Amino acid sequence: MVTVRIDTWLWAARFFKSRAKAKEAISGGKVNVNGFRCKPSKQLKVNDELTIRQGLEEKQIVVTDLSNKRGNASIADQLYRETQESIENRKLAALKRKAAGVLITQTSPSKRDRRLLHKFRERNLY
Numbered sequence: 001m002v003t004v005r006i007d008t009w010l011w012a013a014r015f016f017k018s019r020a021k022a023k024e025a026i027s028g029g030k031v032n033v034n035g036f037r038c039k040p041s042k043q044l045k046v047n048d049e050l051t052i053r054q055g056l057e058e059k060q061i062v063v064t065d066l067s068n069k070r071g072n073a074s075i076a077d078q079l080y081r082e083t084q085e086s087i088e089n090r091k092l093a094a095l096k097r098k099a100a101g102v103l104i105t106q107t108s109p110s111k112r113d114r115r116l117l118h119k120f121r122e123r124n125l126y
Helices: 004-013 019-029 073-077 084-101 111-125
Strands: 031-033 049-054 057-063 080-082
Touching: 004 080, 019 031, 019 073, 080 084, 080 111
Parallel strands: none
Antiparallel strands: 031 049, 049 057, 057 080
């Protein structure tokens, strides 16, 4: 196999639960190939670099093998390798999110706080 569709490969590599979700992410600009946006029908080759944004995380991976069939997780791990820079960036972002969580209070806002929130939103949204 020399090339495979990117939406099929993302599904086979277990980045998305279905090919439709992979196609939706690609069309929404969440997946870049070699630094450029692409279409779901883009033919993927070995050594292509992908940037995949899922939720708050962004992964930069290099395609090491091609497959159009979904296998178990150990087979899917052999289809790509994540760059070291990407791993470090994701760890740093996780630490930042964890540190920011300390500032969030677990109690619900009081009646006065709720009124202030509503005022703030009305002033800034309209």
